[in-house]
Amino acid sequence: MELIKVEQLIKRFDDLVAVDRVNFAIEEGEIFGFLGPNGAGKTTTLSILSTLLKPTSGKAWVNGYDVETQKSQVRQSIGVVFQDPTLDEELTARENMDIHGRLYGMKHRREKIDALLNLVELDNRKNQLVKQFSGGMKRRLEIARGLLHEPRILFLDEPTLGLDPQTRNHLWDYIRELNQKKGVTIILTTHYMDEAEKLSDRVAIIDHGRIIALDTPGALKEQLGGSMIRIESHESGKVSEKLSGLQWLSNLNAHNGYVDVTLQNAEKRIAEVIKALNDVPVESVSLQIPTLEDVFLSYTGRTIRDQEASARDRIRQRRKAARR
Amino acid sequence: MKALSAIYTIWYRNVLKYFRMKSRIIGSLGMPFFFLVIIGFGLNSTIAIPGMQVDYVEFIAPGIIAMSILFSSMFSGVQLVIDKQVGFLKETLVAPVSRLHLMIGQALGGATTALMQGILVLVISLFIGVNLPSISGILIALLFMFLIGLSFTSVGIAFASRMEDTHGFQLIVNFVLFPVFFLSGALFPLDRIPGWLSFLTYIDPLTYGVEGIRYGMLGVSQIAPVLSFAALGGFLIAMLLLGSLLFNKIKI
Numbered sequence: 001m002e003l004i005k006v007e008q009l010i011k012r013f014d015d016l017v018a019v020d021r022v023n024f025a026i027e028e029g030e031i032f033g034f035l036g037p038n039g040a041g042k043t044t045t046l047s048i049l050s051t052l053l054k055p056t057s058g059k060a061w062v063n064g065y066d067v068e069t070q071k072s073q074v075r076q077s078i079g080v081v082f083q084d085p086t087l088d089e090e091l092t093a094r095e096n097m098d099i100h101g102r103l104y105g106m107k108h109r110r111e112k113i114d115a116l117l118n119l120v121e122l123d124n125r126k127n128q129l130v131k132q133f134s135g136g137m138k139r140r141l142e143i144a145r146g147l148l149h150e151p152r153i154l155f156l157d158e159p160t161l162g163l164d165p166q167t168r169n170h171l172w173d174y175i176r177e178l179n180q181k182k183g184v185t186i187i188l189t190t191h192y193m194d195e196a197e198k199l200s201d202r203v204a205i206i207d208h209g210r211i212i213a214l215d216t217p218g219a220l221k222e223q224l225g226g227s228m229i230r231i232e233s234h235e236s237g238k239v240s241e242k243l244s245g246l247q248w249l250s251n252l253n254a255h256n257g258y259v260d261v262t263l264q265n266a267e268k269r270i271a272e273v274i275k276a277l278n279d280v281p282v283e284s285v286s287l288q289i290p291t292l293e294d295v296f297l298s299y300t301g302r303t304i305r306d307q308e309a310s311a312r313d314r315i316r317q318r319r320k321a322a323r324r
Numbered sequence: 325m326k327a328l329s330a331i332y333t334i335w336y337r338n339v340l341k342y343f344r345m346k347s348r349i350i351g352s353l354g355m356p357f358f359f360l361v362i363i364g365f366g367l368n369s370t371i372a373i374p375g376m377q378v379d380y381v382e383f384i385a386p387g388i389i390a391m392s393i394l395f396s397s398m399f400s401g402v403q404l405v406i407d408k409q410v411g412f413l414k415e416t417l418v419a420p421v422s423r424l425h426l427m428i429g430q431a432l433g434g435a436t437t438a439l440m441q442g443i444l445v446l447v448i449s450l451f452i453g454v455n456l457p458s459i460s461g462i463l464i465a466l467l468f469m470f471l472i473g474l475s476f477t478s479v480g481i482a483f484a485s486r487m488e489d490t491h492g493f494q495l496i497v498n499f500v501l502f503p504v505f506f507l508s509g510a511l512f513p514l515d516r517i518p519g520w521l522s523f524l525t526y527i528d529p530l531t532y533g534v535e536g537i538r539y540g541m542l543g544v545s546q547i548a549p550v551l552s553f554a555a556l557g558g559f560l561i562a563m564l565l566l567g568s569l570l571f572n573k574i575k576i
Contacts, residue, residue: 050418052418072420076420086410086411087410087412089410090344091337091340091341100415102333103416105420
């Protein structure tokens with residue numbers, strides 16, 4: 001069953017198109033990841049799905065309800081963990097949960113609150129003020145709170161942003177557990193490759209407001225045509241030139257001093273590649289098993305980090321425009 | 325039913341936080357206390373209020389109660405900016421409740437805490453020489469105190485809806501709160517003042533609140549209580565509408 005369906009969604013801010021003709025559908029029980037640089041339109045898409053922003057045009061349904069005309073039903077069906085914290089830090093963990101339960105009109109809150117705080121291992125701190133919590137604890141509390149009213153769908157906007165690696169791993173375990181044990185459909189946005197890859201059943205790669213690829217992480221990587229050999233050289237132009245004659249390369253891509261060639265059986269052919277380079281000076285050669293970063297690169301010709309710099313500029317301009 | 329529970333939730337959060345901040349409760353009693361004791365007793369023997377058989381301390385006590393409610397309620401409303409900044413507002417806006425109910429809950433919460441603050445000042449004033457009013461007098465005073473609280477919490481919410489950060493607080497204190505307080509006839513009688521000043525006091529909504537409390541506490545006032553009630557009630561409705569309108573337009 002499709003829990004979320006989006007058709008030709010567009011969101012424009014003045015002259016910036018944040019979401020550009022986006023279509024997708026999410027099945028019940030999936031963990032669906034939006035991967036892309038900051039400013040690519042992930043949060044905007046999520047805001048539309050959670051009824052906080054009106055789309056400029058297009059349609060979206062959540063749990064069968066229209067996000068524009070059936071806001072209240074949509075809101076009851078979803079739990080949202082925003083990118084920035086939304087806790088009342090002057091209240092305790094319990095009180096934050098309790099207020100959430102009341103807002104969603106829940107009658108028997110107490111046991112559910114205890115069970116969820118237990119699940120995220122905060123049960124021994126439930127009467128502590130949230131301002132004494134670490135970043136990871138706050139995130140866990142927000143996830144528990146988002147689940148309190150038993151939504152079928154949980155939105156997680158950059159769930160592990162700014163957390164240390166250990167805490168991130170821990171959170172990933174929770175998210176998987178929620179999905180498997182409670183059957184909650186999860187939609188997350190991230191600009192971390194590893195997060196999208198390890199958590200998601202399917203990934204939508206989004207850039208400049210458009211979905212440029214959508215599939216399982218495995219299938220996306222297979223499209224790349226094998227593993228990659230990365231050659232670092234000051235004369236990357238010459239490297240490309242020498243290698244372009246090789247018949248069995250499935251792809252060749254030069255960017256900031258690197259030349260990436262993709263090929264099947266890369267580990268067996270690495271010697272031949274080096275031989276073909278002849279006397280072109282080379283700093284290093286490495287073999288890389290493909291990641292989603294490579295998928296992004298192959299579609300956009302840039303790495304996510306490159307994209308972030310330009311996206312930040314766009315966001316800055318947008319803020320300026322909004323202030324006027 | 326759902327609407328009531330949403331309004332109650334937001335009200336409950338405000339009251340819960342009020343009782344948690346003991347230092348703020350005590351702190352905000354400081355100014356009214358000093359006004360009552362120092363200005364009240366300082367001028368008590370120098371000033372006689374023409375046409376009223378009351379001491380100056382008694383005369384200003386209702387004004388000082390109104391002042392503490394004014395400041396407390398306005399700040400409760402403006403607290404919304406902080407909810408915006410720390411993100412908590414998003415949590416409430418994404419819940420399946422209407423914005424109107426959120427706004428009403430916030431306004432009632434602010435009015436309730438402001439009323440409690442006003443009651444504390446009322447009790448203090450009884451200790452320093454104001455005669456205990458009759459039961460009906462107290463009820464009338466409480467009614468006007470609540471109306472002031474609800475009106476100015478709404479004003480605060482209206483301001484907060486348009487503000488992005490707390491930088492505007494000082495501006496509001498100096499250009500809204502102080503003029504509204506000083507022009508209200510809290511400290512001086514409304515007759516025997518120059519015409520331009522008289523005009524300003526009569527368009528100040530707090531004047532009617534102070535006069536209403538004064539009628540309740542002292543049994544005398546310069547503006548008829550029914551008129552005060554009508555004027556303050558009208559102001560309240562206008563501010564509730566303005567507050568909900570602007571709250572409804574908040575973008576996140």
